[in-house]
Amino acid sequence: MSQQIPQSIEAIFENNKKWVSTKKVEDPAFFEKLAAGQTPDYLYIGCSDSRVPANEIMGLEAGEVFVHRNIANLVPNIDLNVMSVVNYAVRHLNVKHIIVCGHYNCGGVKAALTPTDLGLLNPWLRNIRDVYRLHEKELDKIEDEAKRYNRLVELNVIESCRNVIKTAAVQQSYRDNKYPIVHGWVFDLRDGLLRDLHIDFENMLEDVMKIYHLSPGSGHSETSGGA
């Protein structure tokens, strides 16, 4: 695979030094600027899969994208981990875009289509089975297994986007600032290209707010630190 696979942890430090020198040649003040703080425009929520590194696939430098990665880019409603990330990125970093990025050939999505007991992973992956159940009719109509699997990857991204939009942080920030905008992408490992699923953010937000409305005026008290 990679010709630079480290044989030991020492090799990593050599690689790190090389990267630092390269960055300094490109921009001598690169690290000084980063030391002053971060002002990323993007929050990226993606899969832990090693083949989908956030900065590389987006062609972005260190400092440009705030990153959360978990198994199968899920945004479960009660996961404190991802909710803290969304809260921090929206309320404190004021990111302009939130990207949920899935990828074809996702092991997590595949596992969720397989009748296997994976122990500790079961409850996490069950979220993907829920996505299947929500879109059962559409998915069952797809006869080709590979195509059905790819479509589930896409629908899983769309449902994660929806869960991001359910948060008070996103609803309130969008009402006040007209950002962040939420996007759904899928990365294709075969050619390295990103595909925008073009989710209709405005419509999805409106749809979500029928039930999940968390801005003031809805009859509920606002929780300023809520996610």
Place this chain on the structure above:
Amino acid sequence: MSAAGLAMRSRFLARASEAAGQIAGRQPLTLSSSPLITAMPRVSPFSTSAPSYCANHKPSAPTTQTNSTDSDSTDKYAAGLRKNKDWAAQTAREHPDLFPTLANGQQPQILWLGCSDSRCAETSMLGLLPGDVFVHRNIANILHPGDLSSGAVIEYAVKHLRVKHVVVCGHTSCGGVAAAMGSKQLGILDPWLLPLRQVRERNLATLQKLSPDKAAEKLVELNVRESLNVVTQKSVVLEAIQERGLEVHGLIYDVGSGVLRELDTSDSDEAIKARLVAFKTEA
């Protein structure tokens, strides 16, 4: 926790309850309003009137800026997708076999547990390629023992992908650490940052002796050690260490220089033995 840690903790609790006793009769007080805590220096390197942990906190953009910000960011978004095309083409040129191989599966050697901070781009700073590093990044590289998200990542990476290295990487100027050194209420972030405050509590005496900058730096290191602690409480990790020599590392990334530093995280034989007895489970 070590015996010394336990002793320190019970001493602290005794003092805390003493303090609470002196003010008995008033409204029940939380620990944070006890005299012990308020004596702690409250200035953090990131403290502003805004959330104290956000080094460059920007106040809510005035509405007049909304339009320009919006159009700028739309451009940036399009730029991101454009840059992906350039990257895919360049990577395919430099490593013609990479994408066809990646489509067949992943065999990463490294599991990276790091911070979401935009400055800590793991694959870039390691000089590695897609396929090399399995990644979980969250606020302040905190590992809650019962967190299913990081738990699933560690289980999958160690048991199914059989990575050779597990890395916990903290970094200087960490916003989460600065927040835990302060006392501002932060909503949902508070329960997330709780383990950091627990580490702070256990090391309060040490931290209080340091300048705010040094104390934050120290807490970054202690936090990495604590997360490593949680990693090596997982039976799946202990089993991989014993059976196939899985290595566990603690790193600190200096955002001001880009350089990684490895912490000495070696344990005594006695500690390792105790760990195995307490945490190793079998099918």
